[in-house]
Amino acid sequence: MRVYHNIPALFTYNALNxxxxxxxxxxxxxxxxxxxxxxxxxAAGLAIxxxxxxxxxxxxMAVRNAQDGISMIQTAEGxxxxxxxxxxxxxxxxxxxxxxxxxxxxxxxxxxxxDQLKEEVDRIASTTQFNKKKLLDGTASVLWSADKLETKAxxxxxxxxxxxxxxxxxxxxxxxxxxxxxxxxxxxQKSDVFKIKHENV
Numbered sequence: 001m002r003v004y005h006n007i008p009a010l011f012t013y014n015a016l017n018x019x020x021x022x023x024x025x026x027x028x029x030x031x032x033x034x035x036x037x038x039x040x041x042x043a044a045g046l047a048i049x050x051x052x053x054x055x056x057x058x059x060x061m062a063v064r065n066a067q068d069g070i071s072m073i074q075t076a077e078g079x080x081x082x083x084x085x086x087x088x089x090x091x092x093x094x095x096x097x098x099x100x101x102x103x104x105x106x107x108x109x110x111x112x113x114x115d116q117l118k119e120e121v122d123r124i125a126s127t128t129q130f131n132k133k134k135l136l137d138g139t140a141s142v143l144w145s146a147d148k149l150e151t152k153a154x155x156x157x158x159x160x161x162x163x164x165x166x167x168x169x170x171x172x173x174x175x176x177x178x179x180x181x182x183x184x185x186x187x188x189q190k191s192d193v194f195k196i197k198h199e200n201v
Contacts, residue, residue, distance in 0.1 A: 072130040079128040079136055086117050086124075093117075 028037050036042045036049060096102075097110045125136040 072133075072135065075130045076128065076135045079124050083121055083124055086121055090114050090117050 025037075025041070029035060036045050039046050093110050093114050097107050102110075126134070128134065128136045
């Protein structure tokens with residue numbers, strides 16, 4: 001009676017399987033460019049890398065949020081620059097109307113332009129928006145996602161109304177544009193941003 005066995009072939013088969021598994025791992029690393037692809041490669045390293053990956057994704061989103069905020073501020077800045085130019089023109093007209101060489105009709109024309117400029121300021125304040133959110137009408141709410149940051153900006157101007165006789169009216173109109181933001185990390189704050197106030201103008 002003879003007993004046949006194939007133990008050397010089994011050893012060879014097991015070695016071939018091990019080689020194939022190692023080859024597959026190497027192929028995965030080459031294709032992904034990562035040293036760790038599964039927990040079997042390095043459990044501790046995978047946990048650390050996943051934590052860092054989550055932090056990186058959060059930072060990437062924070063950068064996108066900051067870029068959106070910059071775009072919004074640039075939109076508001078353009079409107080404020082235009083408003084500033086209009087207010088400067090109104091001041092020039094007020095000084096011009098104080099000239100005693102002008103007639104009553106001349107001053108009426110100046111007053112008409114001042115009224116139109118005031119309406120334009122109101123229009124800019126009510127229509128300036130970013131992503132369908134109005135920025136200058138006092139209703140804007142701001143969501144911040146950043147570390148400690150403090151931003152302040154103030155723009156002030158005043159003008160006098162001139163009547164048809166070239167006299168300065170007793171009432172003065174004051175324009176005040178203020179931005180105050182003191183966000184903290186992960187905080188949501190709501191405030192009046194770019195609020196324009198004017199009286200008796």
